[in-house]
Amino acid sequence: MLPTIAKLLQVQERDQRLRALQRDLKEIPNLQARAKSQLSDDQAAMDAAHAGMRDVEVKMKTLDLDVQTRQNTIKRLKDQQFETRKNDEFTALGNEVKRYEKDVHDLEDKQIELMEALEAVKVTLKAAQEKLAITQGHVNQELKQLDERQVNIQQRLVEIQAERAEIAAPVDPESLNLYDRLSKNKGGTAIVVAENGVCGGCHMKLVISTLASLKGGKEITHCEQCGRILYFA
Numbered sequence: 001m002l003p004t005i006a007k008l009l010q011v012q013e014r015d016q017r018l019r020a021l022q023r024d025l026k027e028i029p030n031l032q033a034r035a036k037s038q039l040s041d042d043q044a045a046m047d048a049a050h051a052g053m054r055d056v057e058v059k060m061k062t063l064d065l066d067v068q069t070r071q072n073t074i075k076r077l078k079d080q081q082f083e084t085r086k087n088d089e090f091t092a093l094g095n096e097v098k099r100y101e102k103d104v105h106d107l108e109d110k111q112i113e114l115m116e117a118l119e120a121v122k123v124t125l126k127a128a129q130e131k132l133a134i135t136q137g138h139v140n141q142e143l144k145q146l147d148e149r150q151v152n153i154q155q156r157l158v159e160i161q162a163e164r165a166e167i168a169a170p171v172d173p174e175s176l177n178l179y180d181r182l183s184k185n186k187g188g189t190a191i192v193v194a195e196n197g198v199c200g201g202c203h204m205k206l207v208i209s210t211l212a213s214l215k216g217g218k219e220i221t222h223c224e225q226c227g228r229i230l231y232f233a
């Protein structure tokens with residue numbers, strides 16, 4: 001094998017690793033987004049529980065006001081009753097008072113129902129908060145691992161780039177340029193093995209003259225079909 005090709009094969013191996021690492025690096029934001037998306041169901045459950053609690057609280061407040069209004073009315077009616085001298089008016093006011101007192105009684109029943117509903121919704125909210133906290137813990141852990149992976153990949157990239165530069169340094173610029181161009185055009189495989197008379201890149205049968213040139217080992221030999229640089233294993 002030509003020493004240049006041996007070097008370029010090493011360059012190619014580093015380039016392939018660099019590309020794989022860059023793919024992994026590019027994938028990290030997707031993985032981060034996927035990790036965070038695990039929170040959405042739990043977050044939605046908690047938002048629903050919050051909304052449920054607010055709903056009950058609003059109903060309770062309205063009910064309190066309703067009770068208050070009726071109690072004020074009852075007080076006013078009782079004052080009127082106290083001041084009146086007419087018997088029929090006294091009776092009528094008394095009936096009114098009874099009617100309002102029954103109202104208040106009914107409203108108080110509803111208040112008890114709402115208090116029970118509030119307790120239930122608080123239990124639901126607490127469970128939702130706990131579930132969210134657990135999921136958040138898992139997600140944080142996953143995000144931490146992804147951050148570590150990102151740092152790791154970046155370090156590896158720097159290391160391998162340095163290795164590549166070192167390996168490529170003694171290669172003559174013309175051959176390196178040829179390799180770079182081919183690598184760019186041929187999906188990262190510029191140099192391929194020739195096995196059983198077949199190109200390892202395009203899998204076409206190589207002609208006799210190409211194989212002869214390859215055997216001679218004096219110059220860089222290309223596949224006549226795909227143009228990739230050939231070597232014998």
Ligand SMILES: [Zn+2]
Binds near residue numbers: 223
């Ligand atoms: Zn080929």
